Amino acid sequence: MNDRDEPLAVHLEALRNALxxxxxxxxxxxxxxxxxxxYVINYLIRQCxxxxxxxxxxxxxxxxxxxxxxxxxxxxxFLAYPWNIFQIWKFLLPALYKxxxxxxxxxxxxxxxxxxxxxxxxxxxxLPIIMGFSGSFSxxxxxxxxxxxxxxxxxxxxxxxxxxxxxxxIVVLLSVRFGLTTxxxxxxxxxxxxxxxxxxxxxxxxxxxxSQVLLGVPTWLLFEVGLVIASKIEKPKKDxxxxxxxxxxx
Numbered sequence: 001m002n003d004r005d006e007p008l009a010v011h012l013e014a015l016r017n018a019l020x021x022x023x024x025x026x027x028x029x030x031x032x033x034x035x036x037x038x039y040v041i042n043y044l045i046r047q048c049x050x051x052x053x054x055x056x057x058x059x060x061x062x063x064x065x066x067x068x069x070x071x072x073x074x075x076x077x078f079l080a081y082p083w084n085i086f087q088i089w090k091f092l093l094p095a096l097y098k099x100x101x102x103x104x105x106x107x108x109x110x111x112x113x114x115x116x117x118x119x120x121x122x123x124x125x126x127l128p129i130i131m132g133f134s135g136s137f138s139x140x141x142x143x144x145x146x147x148x149x150x151x152x153x154x155x156x157x158x159x160x161x162x163x164x165x166x167x168x169x170i171v172v173l174l175s176v177r178f179g180l181t182t183x184x185x186x187x188x189x190x191x192x193x194x195x196x197x198x199x200x201x202x203x204x205x206x207x208x209x210x211s212q213v214l215l216g217v218p219t220w221l222l223f224e225v226g227l228v229i230a231s232k233i234e235k236p237k238k239d240x241x242x243x244x245x246x247x248x249x250x
Contacts, residue, residue, distance in 0.1 A: 022083070037068040044151075053131055067149050074156065107170065115163040119162060122162040169226030173229060173233070176234055183227055193223060
């Protein structure tokens with residue numbers, strides 16, 4: 001019997017087992033992530049905080065503890081990501097045809113690489129620029145006092161924003177692949193796409209022009225990359241469709 005024809009209860013049981021495996025892996029990794037969280041915080045501070053900003057501060061007795069605990073949960077989910085994706089893959093695989101499974105595998109891999117690339121780009125380029133810009137307002141009479149929690153909240157939100165916005169090529173390719181639009185149509189609507197990118201950048205970043213531009217420009221460039229690739233995969237599909245139609249006429 002095909003797995004597609006199995007009762008709903010069987011699929012729900014498989015989904016439950018997959019979710020339990022994901023939760024268990026995350027819980028097991030949380031203590032290790034908590035142990036690593038101070039090292040991660042110190043690395044982010046060394047990488048992203050310029051000298052003109054100075055040291056970070058905390059303003060409540062338990063602030064550092066709760067900050068490290070929250071960070072450890074995020075780190076645990078990040079460390080468990082390959083295992084969790086594998087569990088979801090195992091759950092979905094029986095219901096997919098070979099071509100669908102190959103497409104999903106390629107999408108998951110590409111999406112993961114782009115997401116991690118967005119986070120790395122944010123850590124090594126964007127956060128130092130933003131924190132340096134913040135420190136540039138310092139004078140003899142005005143000194144920045146930035147809280148640890150405020151910095152990590154900003155860093156976490158920006159890393160998530162860049163990871164999501166770096167999915168632009170995937171969105172373009174999937175839209176063309178499933179016939180929702182064409183590369184030509186996207187090319188013609190480029191001004192509207194740029195406006196949408198700027199709007200999302202403003203929505204996902206702090207209310208300052210610097211952050212919005214730093215997120216919007218790379219996203220637009222990645223959109224253009226996705227458009228180029230979509231144009232190349234769209235042509236063979238059109239040629240194949242034309243060949244099938246000509247053969248049916250014969």
